[in-house]
Amino acid sequence: MNYWLMKSEPSAFSIDDLKTKPDQTEHWDGVRNYQARNMMRDQMKEGDRAFFYHSNCHVPGIVGLMEVVREGYPDHTAFDPSSKYFDEKSNPEQPRWYMVDVKYMRHTKRAIPLAELKAHAALENMPLVRKGNRLSIMPVSEAEWRYILSIENRPVR
Template identity: 55%
Template sequence: MHYWLMKSEPNEASIDHLAHAPKKTLPWTGVRNYQARNFMRDGMQVGDGVLFYHSSCPQPGIAGIAKVSSAAYPDPTQFDSTSHYYDPKSSPEKPRWLLVDVQLVKKTPLIPLATLRDHAELADMQVLARGNRLSITPVTQAQWRFITEHLL
């Protein structure tokens, strides 16, 4: 089993959107970074744990726990010319961008970014690295355990 932190802007896909989605599941659309795409394609497996993180908002932080609920498959927004995530260089025959489905495990009280920074046990989390902009980052088992056992 692997663990991940997946960032989403709450006005686009929040923990509440996930909680109210059919089967409490959403496709993780719009990833347009090759490293994040490769994490979904090569690293994620059904059942992996996800820290659902609200970003680009007044109070960024972990808003809930989810799990990966599908293997990676082509993101349909890359083919939709009306989508903000449209990629004219991608085709159904050779898709560039993938997604996984994410299913809610539980909504939690927000763990703010500042709280994550306060704990030496989390100092190596990629989300805390200066200049980190990746929307998906791996989380170690020790980091997952600390967050789920001590901060939630």
């Protein structure tokens, strides 16, 4: 099993939005970065776990857990001229962008803010806390996954 962190702006799509979807499942569309696309297309597997991370908001941080329930497939929003994610260079015969389907598992017991994650030495190598890493999808090691789950019950540092 692999572990991931997937970012979304809560004003666009939040953990609560995912929870209210039919079967608590939704496709993760609109990723327009090749490195993140490659992870979804080539590395994410059914059964993988991911942290849901609220970004570009008052207090960015991890707010929930989800499971990958469908492996990478072409992102149909790239073919739709009315979509904000339309890409005229992508087409169904040669798709440029991919997505996965994710299923809500649970909210974290509390939001775990980025500032707190940065304060833990055990997470210093995590891509999220390193300077200059702005990818919307990134791998999380099993040790980092377990550590983050272990701190969700602790009071904020």
